[in-house]
Amino acid sequence: MGKVIVMTSGKGGVGKTTTSAAFSAGLASRGHKTVVIDFDVGLRNLDLIMGCERRVVFDFVHVINGDARLNQALIRDKRLEHLYILPTSQTRDKDALTREGVERVLTELREQFEYIICDSPAGIERGALMALYFADEAIIVTNPEVSSVRDSDRILGVLQSRSRRAEEGLDPVREHLLLSRYDPERVERGEMMKVDDVLEILAIPLLGVIPESRSVLKASNVGTPVILDPQSAAGDAYRDAVGRFLGESLPFRFMRPERRGLFQRFLRRSA
């Protein structure tokens, strides 16, 4: 039986889609059969980030409406044999995702896949509620910034009261914090909250710290999950986070400013 994991945040633009792409590719590259679903109906973007935008004919909403079978809508990733993408629809119909429809699709996916990653839209409206409702685990994507941390706190409240696990009195959704767009230089200068500050406020286990990194834009330009870029610090940080998710205990990296060049280090030491 597959596990349903939601990437959620409340706030938009914090890195949910980047994380969904990275995590699903990371799990699949370790041999776990994984599907990543775009829940952002009307604002489809996961297909672009995964680089499969030209291959979409059928989508999530077609499957929910019975206009296509699940296997017709699943797009097999061209790079990773265990990775599939279920793109969303561009429809403006807000009610396209019904709870029964989503449940039916997720139940079918649980039979075929080990991990089902749900890329949530921003907000706490229908789309976001649908994405988290059936979750077994939640990865809260947060930036070290006041509005993002507050929205993460809101979404934790929603998970604890309005998810299926909460409503049915089952074990609660397992929560993980993924702190993204972390800039150690600014943290050092006192301009950005540090990891411990955010942890103190949200008080959920830390899964990873993803540094602010230029390679994320490059990866999205070409439609490749950043975790597949071996040169990228963000890619390394995502690989570590996936490892931790799978139970490995790995030291946290990229939390201090990058080592400077030899010359600058010499200057600092002599200063």
Next chain:
Amino acid sequence: MNILSFLRPKSTLPTAEQAKERLKIVLAHERSYASAPDYLPRLQNEILQVIARYVELEQDKLTVKLENFGSTSRLEVNIDLPKTAASVVAGPASQADRKSDDPDAAADEPATDARAVL
């Protein structure tokens, strides 16, 4: 696109240029749908349902394109039809990882190209 871009492999294009190319293609497609009649999604669905009665529809063996020509537009549905009768709607769809308009992919199994232009 300039002449030089033919001389270097696609992967060495600056990533920003790749982003622009990808966006142009996907937006041309989406814009044509945005200006299409309201019944288009239903029409397209029904066409695909009919085709699905005869062949196993796989996303990668199917392209649907809408092109605008002034006051009219053209819906083009391209499907790879397997020549063997055996593959007519049976068993679970196994996703083949190719696009029907990818010329190098067409060789591994005999297929006819069915094209419906409406």
